Amino acid sequence: xxxxxxxxxxxxxxxxxxxxxxxxxxxxxxxxxxxxxxxxxxxxxxxxxxxxxxxxxxxxxxxxxxxxxxxxxxxxxxxxxxxxxxxxxxxxxxxxxxxxxxxxxxxxxxxxxxxxxxxxxxxxxxxxxxxxxxxxxxxxxxxxxxxxxxxxxxxxxxxxxxxxxxxxxxxxxxxxxxxxxxxxxxxxxxxxxxxxxxxxxxxxxxxxxxxxxxxxxx
Amino acid sequence: xxxxxxxxxxxxxxxxxxxxxxxxxxxxxxxxxxxxxxxxxxxxxxxxxxxxxxxxxxxxxxxxxxxxxxxxxxxxxxxxxxxxxxxxxxxxxxxxxxxxxxxxxxxxxxxxxxxxxxxxxxxxxxxxxxxxxxxxxxxxxxxxxxxxxxxxxxxxxxxxxxxxxxxxxxxxxxxxxxxxxxxxxxxxxxxxxxxxxxxxxxxxxxxxxxxx
Numbered sequence: 001x002x003x004x005x006x007x008x009x010x011x012x013x014x015x016x017x018x019x020x021x022x023x024x025x026x027x028x029x030x031x032x033x034x035x036x037x038x039x040x041x042x043x044x045x046x047x048x049x050x051x052x053x054x055x056x057x058x059x060x061x062x063x064x065x066x067x068x069x070x071x072x073x074x075x076x077x078x079x080x081x082x083x084x085x086x087x088x089x090x091x092x093x094x095x096x097x098x099x100x101x102x103x104x105x106x107x108x109x110x111x112x113x114x115x116x117x118x119x120x121x122x123x124x125x126x127x128x129x130x131x132x133x134x135x136x137x138x139x140x141x142x143x144x145x146x147x148x149x150x151x152x153x154x155x156x157x158x159x160x161x162x163x164x165x166x167x168x169x170x171x172x173x174x175x176x177x178x179x180x181x182x183x184x185x186x187x188x189x190x191x192x193x194x195x196x197x198x199x200x201x202x203x204x205x206x207x208x209x210x211x212x213x214x215x216x217x218x
Numbered sequence: 219x220x221x222x223x224x225x226x227x228x229x230x231x232x233x234x235x236x237x238x239x240x241x242x243x244x245x246x247x248x249x250x251x252x253x254x255x256x257x258x259x260x261x262x263x264x265x266x267x268x269x270x271x272x273x274x275x276x277x278x279x280x281x282x283x284x285x286x287x288x289x290x291x292x293x294x295x296x297x298x299x300x301x302x303x304x305x306x307x308x309x310x311x312x313x314x315x316x317x318x319x320x321x322x323x324x325x326x327x328x329x330x331x332x333x334x335x336x337x338x339x340x341x342x343x344x345x346x347x348x349x350x351x352x353x354x355x356x357x358x359x360x361x362x363x364x365x366x367x368x369x370x371x372x373x374x375x376x377x378x379x380x381x382x383x384x385x386x387x388x389x390x391x392x393x394x395x396x397x398x399x400x401x402x403x404x405x406x407x408x409x410x411x412x413x414x415x416x417x418x419x420x421x422x423x424x425x426x427x428x429x430x
Contacts, residue, residue, distance in 0.1 A: 061415065061418070061419075062415075064418070065368065065372070065411055065414035065415050065418055066407055066410055066414075067373070067374075067375035067386065067410060069375040069376065069386055070375060070386065070389075070403060070406065070407055070410065073386075073389075073390075073403055074403050077399035077403070078400045078403055078404075080399075081399060081400045155279070159279075159281035159282065160281070162281040162283040163283060163376070165283070165379075166378075173283060173284060173287075177287075180291075187291055187292055188292060191284065191287075191291075191292065194280075194284050195276070195280050195284065198279060199275075199276060199279045199280060202278075202279035203275065203279050206279075
């Protein structure tokens, strides 16, 4: 019991919460970049430009079908071989952005595809160019429909940030491991705290996502 | 790259084998568990629904790595499990929550008149599920289940954290042995793609076929 309480000392908790903050920062920065890149790639894939869309689509499929862990390893260990050096945090963000951009590109593509074709035809018939129709008519409607999948992608991104412990990113899972490596009696309390922290964070995000989705729908 | 592969072919192939084995075991286990928790959420009993919901919400919101490490660090100490087994258990439990959600969505997508019709004809709740609702749900659920299996194969790389002998683990070993941090990962990527690409393309084909 005393080990339990000691494990949650102020020093440990501050150490963990700082780690959680790194998890959040890495996730938010990665999702922001991925949102922009994924939107561009998804739109290109949707537009069916000869060759370009096929190549982009194939690259998206390749990345989506690889384990994220492999991409993290690759950006951290293999890219320096070809002269690209990042520190641990940037490496994680780059790896996450590569992976999530491909995921979001698919969400964006199917989001645009789900907008009824009459919308595009109507916009074109009213004299908008294709790009104007895309920007003012299709994308705004598509993004509304994409809120739930993007939120669940964000939750899985937060969970996946834990994989960066393998390249020693000092986020919350890594820090919990650091604590219990020194005091084996604190293993169970640390796992419990990890579960609680991740649960609160992710559960809140999914609930907020559902709320926004409902507000937008009505 | 080819020479690296030929000189370490047995390690790569062993890793490939363990990855497939772990994924298949976890697939079977998590489908059974997932079906159980999906049914638990829809049986006409509030407490059972609550248990199912709590399990799914907890497992879905915690990283796979934390679950797997828990089994490797804590449970493996008590029951003497090796990395492969504890990794596969973690993978099974994590995936089961997602499969439960997939199956539940499939069951909900079956027209409610089917269920009502079954019940009105004197079938019990279980008989209605078994003979009327589930057979129709399976048809809808196969493409998303296949996508979960693709995720499962990718997620099995987490075994590398717990010395699970899988592809990712072998890649790390070989790169530490040969000081080559580039080619082992490329080779392993090709192995993963050999499993996941055909499967995800087939699932997309099924999805499009179902849509028409």
